Amino acid sequence: MCKENNHSPLQNREAKDADLPLEAAQTEVDGFDQVFDMQMNRRSAFKRITAGLVAGIGAAATSCSVAGSEKSAEKAQMEWEEYFKGNYKVMTEEEKKATVKRIEKSYEQRSGNSLSVSSKEATPGVLFGYAFNISKCQGYMDCINACVEENNQDRSTQMQYIRIHEIEKGHGINFEKADDNYYHEVPAKNHFYMGTQCFHCENPPCVEVCPVQATWKEEDGIVVIDYDWCIGCRYCMAACPYDGRRFNWQTPEIKESEVNKNQHYLGNRLRKKGVMEKCTFCIQRSRNGKNPACVEACPTGARIFGNLLDPTSEIRWVLENKKVFRLKEDLGTEPKFWYYMD
Amino acid sequence: MTKGNNKMLKTCIYSAFAILFTLVVSCQHKEGDAHSHHHGVMDKIEAETGKVDSIPISSDYLNEHIKKIVVDDGEHHFLIPERESHMTSFPCSKCHTDDLDKIQEPEKGKKAHWDIKLQHADISIMNCTTCHSAHNMDKLRTITNETIDLNESYKLCGQCHSGQLKDWKGGGHGKREGGWAPPRVSKTCTNCHNPHSPGFEPRWPSRLNTQKIIERK
Numbered sequence: 001m002c003k004e005n006n007h008s009p010l011q012n013r014e015a016k017d018a019d020l021p022l023e024a025a026q027t028e029v030d031g032f033d034q035v036f037d038m039q040m041n042r043r044s045a046f047k048r049i050t051a052g053l054v055a056g057i058g059a060a061a062t063s064c065s066v067a068g069s070e071k072s073a074e075k076a077q078m079e080w081e082e083y084f085k086g087n088y089k090v091m092t093e094e095e096k097k098a099t100v101k102r103i104e105k106s107y108e109q110r111s112g113n114s115l116s117v118s119s120k121e122a123t124p125g126v127l128f129g130y131a132f133n134i135s136k137c138q139g140y141m142d143c144i145n146a147c148v149e150e151n152n153q154d155r156s157t158q159m160q161y162i163r164i165h166e167i168e169k170g171h172g173i174n175f176e177k178a179d180d181n182y183y184h185e186v187p188a189k190n191h192f193y194m195g196t197q198c199f200h201c202e203n204p205p206c207v208e209v210c211p212v213q214a215t216w217k218e219e220d221g222i223v224v225i226d227y228d229w230c231i232g233c234r235y236c237m238a239a240c241p242y243d244g245r246r247f248n249w250q251t252p253e254i255k256e257s258e259v260n261k262n263q264h265y266l267g268n269r270l271r272k273k274g275v276m277e278k279c280t281f282c283i284q285r286s287r288n289g290k291n292p293a294c295v296e297a298c299p300t301g302a303r304i305f306g307n308l309l310d311p312t313s314e315i316r317w318v319l320e321n322k323k324v325f326r327l328k329e330d331l332g333t334e335p336k337f338w339y340y341m342d
Numbered sequence: 343m344t345k346g347n348n349k350m351l352k353t354c355i356y357s358a359f360a361i362l363f364t365l366v367v368s369c370q371h372k373e374g375d376a377h378s379h380h381h382g383v384m385d386k387i388e389a390e391t392g393k394v395d396s397i398p399i400s401s402d403y404l405n406e407h408i409k410k411i412v413v414d415d416g417e418h419h420f421l422i423p424e425r426e427s428h429m430t431s432f433p434c435s436k437c438h439t440d441d442l443d444k445i446q447e448p449e450k451g452k453k454a455h456w457d458i459k460l461q462h463a464d465i466s467i468m469n470c471t472t473c474h475s476a477h478n479m480d481k482l483r484t485i486t487n488e489t490i491d492l493n494e495s496y497k498l499c500g501q502c503h504s505g506q507l508k509d510w511k512g513g514g515h516g517k518r519e520g521g522w523a524p525p526r527v528s529k530t531c532t533n534c535h536n537p538h539s540p541g542f543e544p545r546w547p548s549r550l551n552t553q554k555i556i557e558r559k
Contacts, residue, residue: 125394158553289523314513
């Protein structure tokens with residue numbers, strides 16, 4: 001083991017040297033391929049060298065005698081790989097699997113508890129949509145509690161993805177006059193309630209403005225964020241016309257016993273300070289056929305969720321049979337979140 | 343032309359295309375343009391519905407524990423939870439051995455169901471026997487005196503609440519059991535509403551965001 005580790009940097013260097021001329025010979029004319037191949041080559045070679053070095057140094061420093069050396073070398077290796085991992089969007093399936101495994105492992109090392117992080121992909125033939133019945137919502141806010149618990153939101157800043165706006169009847173839908181933090185018996189007389197969250201637009205402006213492509217729309221229509229690729233510039237927050245995005249001003253705090261251990265890389269896995277987050281239609285649930293936590297928690301049935309490509313789904317029936325509308329339709333953002341009335 | 347010249351020309355053309363392509367992409371820069379040239383999401387839904395025959399996601403694993411019955415009116419087909427096997431002391435005829443008026447003893451007061459307070463419509467419109475048959479307690483009765491299974495109470499509710507019945511069958515009223523994935527298992531009327539007092543009571547919201555109050559001061 002010790003010997004192998006000491007030799008590995010050298011071996012890697014040799015491997016790199018051996019690779020380069022071969023690749024160069026293959027990519028003779030094609031400009032694009034050449035550029036991309038070069039990049040990949042360098043990156044993978046660099047990765048191999050650094051990984052080897054770390055393991056080697058780790059082994060050398062402990063003189064190959066202590067049992068802990070292997071553990072710390074493994075930890076160092078994991079940290080390196082985690083630090084130099086790519087954007088989730090461009091990872092191969094193996095890389096995704098390795099990444100979520102790493103997160104599970106490092107959580108286990110930190111807390112002693114096990115975690116399940118999924119990298120489940122979108123299913124072809126599924127496009128998620130949501131409908132909200134403003135005649136039904138009574139403003140109980142059960143949805144918000146369920147969302148916070150499901151999605152591991154920061155308790156100390158009381159971060160919440162969903163807002164329930166209490167709007168006085170007879171004045172139209174005016175969010176400037178709405179109250180989203182009421183505390184009195186509900187439903188209040190002469191008021192109605194309207195929930196907002198990320199609308200998962202078909203043309204999401206937040207995705208367009210992201211300078212590092214840390215946010216994108218998945219094939220099933222869910223707009224997601226790679227929390228490790230996000231640089232926290234908050235352009236997306238400014239670009240969203242619906243106030244759908246949230247920023248972690250401080251390191252999120254959740255009691256260990258309250259952490260939802262059933263996670264998805266693009267969903268409710270634990271975030272850090274300085275990154276964006278938002279509703280993901282509970283991607284860790286919805287991709288497994290479940291309803292988002294808010295839909296399940298709503299006692300009034302004001303929230304309908306389903307597959308827009310299934311002509312027998314409830315969401316499709318609502319779109320085809322009720323009078324539906326969306327917010328700021330003139331912007332062309334095409335939200336997949338409709339409002340309707342009884 | 344020599345081979346070298348040819349190569350250079352090719353490189354030039356390639357790089358020109360590359361620059362043009364970059365310009366076009368950076369000007370438009372629309373995510374997933376290759377897949378969707380639709381104007382709006384409704385166009386996309388229309389175009390892509392039916393492209394995939396069936397999806398491999400099912401809600402069966404979430405609803406295994408529920409005993410279900412079928413609702414089918416020709417237009418909609420779905421499942422609802424079965425009710426009778428969950429009722430304590432069903433069948434009712436275990437106690438109701440005779441007609442209601444024969445076993446009642448008004449001078450002694452109510453023996454059972456003393457906790458039921460009917461808060462459903464006006465007493466001039468509804469009383470116990472509007473829905474319960476005085477002669478057959480194991481069944482419900484319609485306004486035309488036909489019998490309905492307790493399992494199919496939605497038919498009874500739908501006599502007056504026809505708008506809600508229509509919305510419920512379609513999917514715009516009520517809730518799902520399990521999840522969104524097929525097969526559809528919907529909660530039935532009495533899973534959410536107490537038939538004797540079907541309205542939802544006012545109550546306090548389940549949370550108050552104290553941080554927001556501080557921030558907005």
